[in-house]
Amino acid sequence: QQQVKQSPQSLIVQKGGISIINCAYENTAFDYFPWYQQFPGKGPALLIAIRPDVSEKKEGRFTISFNKSAKQFSLHIMDSQPGDSATYFCAASSSGSARQLTFGSGTQLTVLP
Amino acid sequence: DGGITQSPKYLFRKEGQNVTLSCEQNLNHDAMYWYRQDPGQGLRLIYYSQIVNDFQKGDIAEGYSVSREKKESFPLTVTSAQKNPTAFYLCASTLGPLTDTQYFGPGTRLTVL
Numbered sequence: 001q002q003q004v005k006q007s008p009q010s011l012i013v014q015k016g017g018i019s020i021i022n023c024a025y026e027n028t029a030f031d032y033f034p035w036y037q038q039f040p041g042k043g044p045a046l047l048i049a050i051r052p053d054v055s056e057k058k059e060g061r062f063t064i065s066f067n068k069s070a071k072q073f074s075l076h077i078m079d080s081q082p083g084d085s086a087t088y089f090c091a092a093s094s095s096g097s098a099r100q101l102t103f104g105s106g107t108q109l110t111v112l113p
Numbered sequence: 114d115g116g117i118t119q120s121p122k123y124l125f126r127k128e129g130q131n132v133t134l135s136c137e138q139n140l141n142h143d144a145m146y147w148y149r150q151d152p153g154q155g156l157r158l159i160y161y162s163q164i165v166n167d168f169q170k171g172d173i174a175e176g177y178s179v180s181r182e183k184k185e186s187f188p189l190t191v192t193s194a195q196k197n198p199t200a201f202y203l204c205a206s207t208l209g210p211l212t213d214t215q216y217f218g219p220g221t222r223l224t225v226l
Contacts, residue, residue, distance in 0.1 A: 009153070032213045043117075043203050043217035044156070089155055099144070099207060100171065101215060103155030 004092050006104025013111050019077040021107045023090035026071065030092040034101070035064065035075045038087045047088070048075070080111045116140065117218035119204050124223045126191070126198070134189045134221045136204030142216075143209045145187040149173060150201040150220075159202075162187055163209075191223060199225045 005024045013019045023033075031052055036044035050057045050064040050073065057064045063076040077084055090104040117138045126132045136145065144163045148156040158171030162181040176195025181187055187206075191198045201222050205215040 004155075006155070034213070041220070041222075043219050045217065046214055049213065093213065099213060100146075100158055100161060101156070103157075105153065105155045
């Protein structure tokens with residue numbers, strides 16, 4: 001019930017292309033869905049987050065699409081750049097769990113120049 | 114500068130030894146968290162603390178211990194009972210236990226020799 005499943009495990013995209021990472025969850029109590037970006041040897045940094053009351057949120061080149069009925073959400077990176085090469089984690093939390101984050105397994109994105 | 118600091122960045126331990134990882138924050142955050150990250154896996158919650166002098170076990174607390182004597186400090190001890198301690202350890206904090214955004218420190222890489 002607490003799992004967040006993330007795919008793909010790795011992704012290679014050409015510069016300027018669109019990167020898409022998908023996550024699915026089971027716990028309907030989740031009400032906060034962040035995406036984190038992590039560079040090698042560094043801590044994760046919050047990229048963008050969404051709540052279930054909206055279906056899409058955009059910040060610059062990054063967009064979260066949220067499908068409440070399917071219990072799925074995805075990260076779209078438009079005009080992908082080599083500097084976007086990192087590991088991306090989706091996560092979810094609920095107010096009933098003291099905001100503990102349940103993380104997906106991560107996607108290693110490589111953007112080729 | 115406000116933020117979360119973790120020390121040391123790299124730590125080596127012999128089997129059978131206890132070791133303590135430091136986590137300090139000057140963000141005036143109430144809640145703090147410890148995660149473990151293994152290659153190809155998402156972050157897993159070890160312990161969390163919502164207020165001073167109080168903490169709860171996460172999903173993988175066995176072999177670990179924590180203390181929260183001060184608001185700004187949340188040290189993690191990896192004991193000899195932890196069977197496979199080699200991993201990347203991340204500390205995080207949030208403004209309050211019901212606040213969504215978790216901010217992460219830079220991490221400590223622990224290697225057992």
